[in-house]
Amino acid sequence: MTETVLFWIIAPLSLGTALSVVVLRNPVHAALMLVGNFFTIAVLYAVMEAQFLAVVQVIVYAGAIMVLFLFVIMLLGVERQLDFGERIRGQRAAAVFLGVVLLAALTVGVAGPYLGADSACPTTAEQQTEPAASPQACRGLAEANADGNVFGVGRLVFTDYVWPFEVTSVLLVIAALGAMVLGRRAEQDSDLVDVLRRERVPAGGVGDASYQAELQQSLEEDPR
Amino acid sequence: MLAEYLPLLLLAVVAFAFVGLSVLVSARLGPNRPNPVKEAAYESGILTEDVDVRQSRFSVRFYLVAMLFIIFDVEAVFLYPWAVTLRSMGWYGMAVMGVFILLLFETYYYVLRRGGLDWD
Numbered sequence: 001m002t003e004t005v006l007f008w009i010i011a012p013l014s015l016g017t018a019l020s021v022v023v024l025r026n027p028v029h030a031a032l033m034l035v036g037n038f039f040t041i042a043v044l045y046a047v048m049e050a051q052f053l054a055v056v057q058v059i060v061y062a063g064a065i066m067v068l069f070l071f072v073i074m075l076l077g078v079e080r081q082l083d084f085g086e087r088i089r090g091q092r093a094a095a096v097f098l099g100v101v102l103l104a105a106l107t108v109g110v111a112g113p114y115l116g117a118d119s120a121c122p123t124t125a126e127q128q129t130e131p132a133a134s135p136q137a138c139r140g141l142a143e144a145n146a147d148g149n150v151f152g153v154g155r156l157v158f159t160d161y162v163w164p165f166e167v168t169s170v171l172l173v174i175a176a177l178g179a180m181v182l183g184r185r186a187e188q189d190s191d192l193v194d195v196l197r198r199e200r201v202p203a204g205g206v207g208d209a210s211y212q213a214e215l216q217q218s219l220e221e222d223p224r
Numbered sequence: 225m226l227a228e229y230l231p232l233l234l235l236a237v238v239a240f241a242f243v244g245l246s247v248l249v250s251a252r253l254g255p256n257r258p259n260p261v262k263e264a265a266y267e268s269g270i271l272t273e274d275v276d277v278r279q280s281r282f283s284v285r286f287y288l289v290a291m292l293f294i295i296f297d298v299e300a301v302f303l304y305p306w307a308v309t310l311r312s313m314g315w316y317g318m319a320v321m322g323v324f325i326l327l328l329f330e331t332y333y334y335v336l337r338r339g340g341l342d343w344d
Contacts, residue, residue: 154305
């Protein structure tokens with residue numbers, strides 16, 4: 001009962017914040033909406049008694065992933081006019097098509113097995129004593145969380161889903177290498193911008209003698 | 225079940241109430257004599273008119289640090305259920321996590337040697 005009430009409160013909030021992320025033009029507002037969305041998802045996990053997932057959702061998504069998003073926003077500059085035009089020809093059509101394909105795959109592949117009558121959760125006491133009809137059949141939260149929620153998650157991750165788990169490691173390696181390649185390309189001194197004076201640093205770099213003299217002079221004129 | 229989250233809800237209520245009350249009380253009771261200098265926005269003693277933080281860009285190096293943080297954050301998330309289930313898994317569990325951590329430490333070593341963690 002409480003679950004149903006909470007679901008109908010949280011689910012519209014979740015959808016609303018998710019839509020706002022896409023619709024809002026200001027990247028900072030979109031990022032804030034994303035934080036809100038992460039929290040609503042965490043509440044939904046908690047309502048479904050997946051406590052570990054709920055906590056991880058807050059720590060990893062609302063914590064770490066959000067920091068990364070904010071860094072990207074700061075890298076680009078918040079109030080910079082960005083070109084929202086199409087970079088790849090026909091990218092909107094492709095996005096719609098791939099979105100529909102993903103939705104279909106999720107509906108059929110993930111939700112599909114749970115939509116049949118035999119997968120309905122047993123509600124009465126006599127139904128609950130019957131053996132599960134199919135692997136997808138609702139076994140009940142009590143069984144899934146028998147040794148504690150974290151134990152249940154751990155047992156599944158390291159036995160049935162051990163291959164995806166190891167592949168995750170490879171995925172993280174790729175992410176780190178990508179960040180290294182993009183972030184650590186040899187920086188030219190001329191790429192640096194003097195933030196205080198909003199001028200390009202001369203080709204000789206910060207150590208350039210004429211630049212140092214100029215800087216010293218400007219400091220004497222206006223010691224901020 | 226869900227009643228277990230009642231303390232969490234109470235904490236959230238208290239936190240929001242504290243912030244709201246603080247803002248309200250200081251606005252009501254505090255003396256309010258503004259002048260242009262007081263009203264000016266500043267950051268670390270520098271006026272934001274001089275340095276528009278909204279226009280300036282961060283170095284891309286922060287991105288690398290953030291990415292590395294996420295990678296080891298995800299590792300820590302996996303370590304928790306692993307530690308809980310380790311006794312029941314025995315050496316199999318050690319091997320599974322060993323492969324995982326080996327791959328991540330290889331990355332860490334690579335980043336370290338490429339100078340990814342040096343600031344200059």
